[in-house]
Amino acid sequence: MPSLKDLRNRIASVKATQKITKAMQMVAAAKLRRAQEAAEAARPYSQRMGAVLANIANAVGDGEDSPRLMTGTGKSDVHLLVVCTAERGLCGGFNSQIVRLAREHIRRLVSEGKQVKILCVGKKGYDILRRDHREKIIDRVDLRDVKAVGFVDADKIARQVIALFDQGEFDVCTLFYSEFRSVISQIPTAQQLIPASAPSGDTAATDAMNARLGGAIYEYEPDAGEILTDLIPRNIAVQIFRALLENAASEQGARMSAMDNATRNAGEMIEKLTLSYNRQRQAQITKELIEIISGAEAL
């Protein structure tokens, strides 16, 4: 049985923890709002990029001169996994969920006899993955100093990935991140980056496009192939940027709900401790009273 003093200390420490988790929850809520705004602001670009890409891919077709980033190397022996996680912990299952998905992927690829390489974005994923896949990690990107993810950061990662591809380091590239649904639901997602799956020629969209064109023929300046070679690396950067923004929102959402839980747990704990503290205090008072009374009776 802990003494009264122990209980008092315990209550004080849990209260302090509760204050911290509460503060973290509020900070996460504020950051979440900002991250969501950023994700929303970036949406028009990626949407229009998708539309432009679909249009141009239609024009170029699957000819032999379409860029390698789109057609791939024709093999799938070496896989590059870009695993995007957070820089910090204390956000529930956020990091481990992404890593778990990546791990399952790795296991499947390895059992199929493929070679796997990993590029870690964010410290946490690196920390977890290096335990059992250390030799597979080729590099890690640190975003710790980055306050709000900018397109420049995504562009840097994209360049690195494309440079690796040009050197023939891998055949297929998959991006892992967490898609933001709501504060309580973030879905770990795997998305293939290279070869870029060409946006399928949606017939309704094509028809609408043709109606807008009014029978005129699209002109390309410089020619379509050249625009496509310029567009695809940019599209990869946009995809990574989107993934990073989704991740940022998911991280804050996950942290918010994790800290909400922690705050509630701390509250319950305080209640329990206070109850046993009061009981013990009462017991002690009763004991003292009995001692006084029995002492008086003995006289």
Added chain:
Amino acid sequence: MADTFKFELVSPERLLVSAEAVAVVLPGSEGEMTVMAKHAPLMSTLRPGVITVELADGQKQSFIVFGGFADILPDGCTVLAEAGYDRAAFDGAELARRIEAARAEREQASGDDQAFKLDEYLSQLTTLQGTVPPA
């Protein structure tokens, strides 16, 4: 009153403009061009330069972009800019930083193709620096 069309300027981070415009001057990679309503469908890459928009209400707005794409349709024009800034709020520091970065990359460039591309990019940036007075 001339016909108007829908003009949109989007950067990866946000939507900069979405408005009805009368005429837009774009820095196309093959040369400057003015887009007006009922322009033939055209898709062009852009070089770093200044975009000038004449809005339907007669106002003029300028933006600095660093490369990108323009998707032009008879009833609209969408510019996907790599990075876009309002001309009024733009200071030379950002441009100088980009030139610096491009120079550093040029130093390490391997292969003639890449070097040539970077040289071109650099000259476009320095031309832009000539037209934009440093803050």
